[in-house]
Amino acid sequence: MSEHIGVYPGTFDPVTNGHFDIIRRGARVVDRLVIAVAKNAGKGPLFTLEERVEILEAELAAMPPVDGYRVEVRPFDTLLMHFAESVGASVILRGLRAVSDFEYEFQMAGMNARLNPKIDTVFLMASERHQFISSRFVKEIGRLGGDISGFVSATVAERLRARFAEERRRRGEAKKRIQTFEE
Numbered sequence: 001m002s003e004h005i006g007v008y009p010g011t012f013d014p015v016t017n018g019h020f021d022i023i024r025r026g027a028r029v030v031d032r033l034v035i036a037v038a039k040n041a042g043k044g045p046l047f048t049l050e051e052r053v054e055i056l057e058a059e060l061a062a063m064p065p066v067d068g069y070r071v072e073v074r075p076f077d078t079l080l081m082h083f084a085e086s087v088g089a090s091v092i093l094r095g096l097r098a099v100s101d102f103e104y105e106f107q108m109a110g111m112n113a114r115l116n117p118k119i120d121t122v123f124l125m126a127s128e129r130h131q132f133i134s135s136r137f138v139k140e141i142g143r144l145g146g147d148i149s150g151f152v153s154a155t156v157a158e159r160l161r162a163r164f165a166e167e168r169r170r171r172g173e174a175k176k177r178i179q180t181f182e183e
């Protein structure tokens with residue numbers, strides 16, 4: 001019997017507990033799950049593509065192994081359907097939070113179905129605990145010094161804190177340069 005390969009695409013900037021919930025549950029419905037990290041330069045990601053892949057890989061390695069789960073992380077910078085075809089996927093996996101995701105996901109699933117009707121999009125409802133978690137708000141809260149420990153792993157929280165500290169330091173240096181220039 002041929003194996004069922006699923007692709008879970010996203011920006012993962014950074015990966016949150018909500019993503020992990022979908023990864024764990026998604027891994028159970030396919031034989032092999034490929035987490036596809038989109039370059040998505042248009043979204044102006046905080047972490048580079050390489051960093052996002054590295055964070056995901058480190059997190060997965062630290063996750064308790066579950067029998068038979070086969071999960072791998074791959075970057076991509078092409079059309080999602082082309083990537084899915086290249087890995088032999090039969091399904092695209094997406095997570096769905098409340099109503100906010102619906103319109104966008106509905107359109108994307110429809111367009112992708114037109115591009116390749118043999119690859120179906122399968123949605124997993126976000127679980128109640130993770131319903132309100134989004135990478136975007138995690139970044140906004142973190143940048144303003146809020147507590148993000150309930151939304152991401154300790155390692156991801158640390159990476160965010162380090163990145164924001166670096167941002168603040170760079171902004172401080174730029175301000176100093178402008179002041180010196182004005183004097």
Ligand code: ADP
Nearest residue numbers: 009010011012018019094095096101126130133
């Ligand atoms: P994208 O830029 O493709 O939306 P994201 O990294 O934001 O990438 O999300 C990837 C997928 O994970 C999307 O299907 C999104 O709806 C889903 N997702 C994001 N956060 C959660 C969450 N808290 N619970 C369940 N699914 C989520």
